[in-house]
Amino acid sequence: MPDNLQSLVDALPRLGEGVVVTLQLTLGGAALAFVLAVALGLAARARSLWLRTPTRVVVEFFRGTSLVVQLFWLFYVLPVFGFRLESMAVGIVALGLNYGAYGSEVVRGSLNAVPVGQWEATKALSLGPVHRVRRVILPQAWALMIPLLTNLLIQLLKGSALATYILLHDVNYEIGQLRIATRDTFFSYAVGLLVYFALAYVLTLGMNALEVRAKRRVGAGPTLREVVRLAPVPTSVGAGAA
Amino acid sequence: MTGGLWSWEQAAAALPPILEGFRVTLVATVVGMVIAAVLGLVIALVRRSAGRWLTVPVGLFVELVRSTPLLVQLVFVYLMLPSVPALVIGCTVLGVHYATYLSEVYRAGIEAVPRGQWEAATALDLPRARVWRAVVLPQAVRNTLPGLGNYAISMFKETPYLFSISVVEMFTAAQQYGAATFDYTEALTMVGLIFLAVSYPTSLLVRRMENRLA
Known part of the structure; x- marks a missing residue:
């Protein structure tokens, strides 16, 4: 066991590099997924069939063909096409396209969940289409979609472990290296799973903070400062950090 | 790769091993889903009714399994148990991983059973086991069916992870074919399309069930 700890200490810098690679994949993939999700989610609600049909096809295609297949397809087959x-x-x-497709359903659903009265009110105030969505509808939908996006973000983090098989040195890869160094499968994998667990936990905390802020902005729920401080929050509205 | 990017001969040659792998994919999905459905219910019931000494460790286990990659879990268990057949490990790990998701589906389903049903059961002085079996669970399972369906589709699409423990399911079959012929195009493309061809109609069915039960 002391040998294992020594090996772990020796492996820490490399494990750190693995965390950086995993985070690059996760955050890069999440950024791409988010842009796609908003674009596809808005397009899926368009009135024109010319916009809605291709959107549906793209979303169902990337949801339906499995992340693993998509990743290896991009890795092995795309070069054949130049x-x-x-x-x-x-x-x-790969992560961005796959989770962007899933995310677009979340965006679409949250936009649909904003009460019709809000849309009508923007019309009564004769706000322009961009103004309407950006200032009234999106802030409310955003508060609704964050918990679901959090789930997708954790899924994306877990999916990033595939990167080992396209020759990236992510956390998953470094676990294998640690196993070779310690010759102790249980120890190295326990450490690796805890690293992933910690990453997921930190990402969830960050998203919960975003959710509290988003709810506060639309006037539902306490401020982040009220949630974080130790004294109980004196409102009956549930804290978003649950 | 003689002329053109797509060769129908290659596609035809790759099809038999892929279909052979498809059988394994189906077996893994069905067995994994049965394990997940049963274990998920057990987890949900334990987290609801057991004492602290049981709910806290079970809750921790669920969180740990839910938020770490299936891929790493598969390889971990595979390396720890070298004498167990890979397919058995694959089905079990898939099942346990999804059980942690399904336990949340069951929990929501149980919570959605109206309070009045519980009160009525108490008023009738039914024994506790009977309340669960005859009153709560039948209604809760109805609430959870669409959720179970969606996770079954999702598990189906995650079976390719079994490549990491050398179970030759559909995707692994395609990859092996690609590695042997240096031509991944047809095999990998077909596997993707087969996944789409199975999962999309199934998801439409689940959506219909969702609307009918709602």
């Missing part, structure tokens, strides 16, 4: 991407780009694009 596009060769770096491993990191392959990872970010």
